[in-house]
Amino acid sequence: MLALTILGNNSALSFKNRHQTAQILTTNDQLFLIDCGESTQIQMQRYQIKKNRINHIFISHLHGDHYFGLPGLLNSYGLTNRIEPLHLYGPPQLIEIIELMQKVSDSTFGYELIFHPLRKAEAILDLPALTVSCFPVSHRIPCWGFSFQEKRKPRKIDIEKVDYYRISKNSLTAIKNGEDVLNELGELILNEKITTEGMPPTSYAYCADTLYDESIIPFIEGVDLLYHETTYLDEEREKAAQRFHSTGIQAATIATKANAKKLLIGHFSSKYENLDLFEIEAKTIFKNTSVTVEGTTYLIDKPLR
């Protein structure tokens, strides 16, 4: 199971209590930060995000509303004596900016910052619990989406069944490894009879800032939760295209064509006070749509089969 917490749902110009883009994806044991607009640190405090559990930060592109909160966050890790290395994924020039800021401040972070430049669609992180890939989206400057795919969890041993089939406890490791085993009577017991399925793996795709672009579909096909930007309502479709952004109808169309299970929309222009209109618009195409709400956590899970 994954969970996504929205720290900012607005586009570049701040609007009342809406903040620039930042999201936290949570697995059991760690947090991933996706984009880091100005004030992300303050939003983390507000929503009690344990920022020391973040070891991987993903920056989609170098428009300020997606990374101006990063330098301050990196500094804060240093000031709070972070020891763990921190992995940062983003466009190659991101590290130039950070290094220049470090140079002029005559500072070091005090922890290891490991930068991973994004250059092509590929797997960029492989952890025991999940993999992360990046894929290009269509924006005015190079911009990346990120896809998070949980790995299938091992089946769980059903200890009552192990007893029922009179299997020696010495076989538990073999069962755990998925093997069929012999019981005390010399009968072969199939692994699936003595184990149950683990929680089904789930997936999340973040499509950053992008034009309507069907070429992203192969990268997000069948995803459990899709985040797609909707800076404008469809009545502003032309302006959206000029500015390399999308509308509610367009996001919902992508979700439909990609067979996504659920759609979250965000990156709203400050001109809109009433965000319900975005949800109403998108739902005409893709019913399972929600407007992102700051501070809200969306669970990404699947029923056991």
Next chain:
Amino acid sequence: MLALTILGNNSALSFKNRHQTAQILTTNDQLFLIDCGESTQIQMQRYQIKKNRINHIFISHLHGDHYFGLPGLLNSYGLTNRIEPLHLYGPPQLIEIIELMQKVSDSTFGYELIFHPLRKAEAILDLPALTVSCFPVSHRIPCWGFSFQEKRKPRKIDIEKVDYYRISKNSLTAIKNGEDVLNELGELILNEKITTEGMPPTSYAYCADTLYDESIIPFIEGVDLLYHETTYLDEEREKAAQRFHSTGIQAATIATKANAKKLLIGHFSSKYENLDLFEIEAKTIFKNTSVTVEGTTYLIDKPLR
């Protein structure tokens, strides 16, 4: 009369509702922004600062807690179609950072940004109502204080006195220019008899981040309001010195030796929850001291003589 509004009173690491350094100095007709920590824009919204009345921004030094809010503010001016040129004063490398951020975002601001690098103690701005000078303070990297000095306002014509002395209205311009004039009886009437003094000019000095350093005194001598940092209480005097910061006692000693009229203290370390201790400490040396409170505006005025 000047007025100073505090947008952030904390040092680098954010603490609860305390923000990084930013101050607004107000004259009758415009605002000056002094330092611009992360989230300054949001603080401006919170305290209803009319950011389009800011034409001059002063950055003391290139530690992030004094300028990480600047790139976002400059972007926002562009997004809201600012036309007025904007003057920015800071260490020379500040413009390198801004230009790099512009380059990677493939953007222009759409208004003219005029950068004034700070290189030595000198007058950096001369307006009809006031002058601004910078002076070096002692920090780990090059760091500047700023001194704002109102100009003496012209005397005001007392129209009842003009009538009383039987002076022709044709002489008003001459009186306004400070001249003595002849009345209808051919008598010479001294200018001071038919005018009253304008509001007395006042002054403000911002000492940024600094060690205790008496060499700044000539630049702030006799100032009406002095802001001096107090990152630590005096019990941490050694740590303060190691980190190129000051204590409450040290700030109050500078205020005393400089014959300041009033002292404001700020840039508190996040380790302190109770800021009253700073005021109590400083007042043992300099009675007219106040702890800066975010959102509070401090008037800088003088009684008419």
